[in-house]
Amino acid sequence: KAGVTQTPRYLIKTRGQQVTLSCSPISGHRSVSWYQQTPGQGLQFLFEYFSETQRNKGNFPGRFSGRQFSNSRSEMNVSTLELGDSALYLCASSLTSGSKEDTQYFGPGTRLTVL
């Protein structure tokens, strides 16, 4: 079974631009979560989508948004990029949402650099 895929793998943008990242979950998985990883902050939860609905949201500004499509693929958008948005953005999928026994499977991440 193919794993979680994320595109693009690397991205360079300038301040003020916007960016869209894509995540394709494991086939059959309906929950997709997004995380930001930075050296100083570690992994921070952005939001979770399940059946095209945002179920949970972390403590990030409104510049960070996402959506999920009917095929469970998800996109994350960051508008008005800031230097501090440079990070590895990870997507994780799981079968369902809210079940603690469900393992999250992570993708390889998208490395975003904001210049």
Place this chain on the structure above:
Amino acid sequence: DQQVKQNSPSLSVQEGRISILNCDYTNSMFDYFLWYKKYPAEGPTFLISISSIKDKNEDGRFTVFLNKSAKHLSLHIVPSQPGDSAVYFCAAEDNYGQNFVFGPGTRLSVLP
């Protein structure tokens, strides 16, 4: 305010010996804890988890211990192998499923 702390940024252990990675949390609403391993250029991989109703969970070379009164958990790897060299993240989830928090990670180096 970090709700999940891993106070050791790095740890070096000799091959064959025990690796002990520690994690502390502050939110008493956390009731499920997970450990992930992360290699460079890859996403985190789930290792082992423990529910707050247990104080120990074992899976092969990996054992997680939970001390609820101290709000502390630890991951033991016995015996450590060079392939275990990675960054280990502790994560915690609350009983509403609303709050899922990772620690900053500990870089483990297993020396041959």
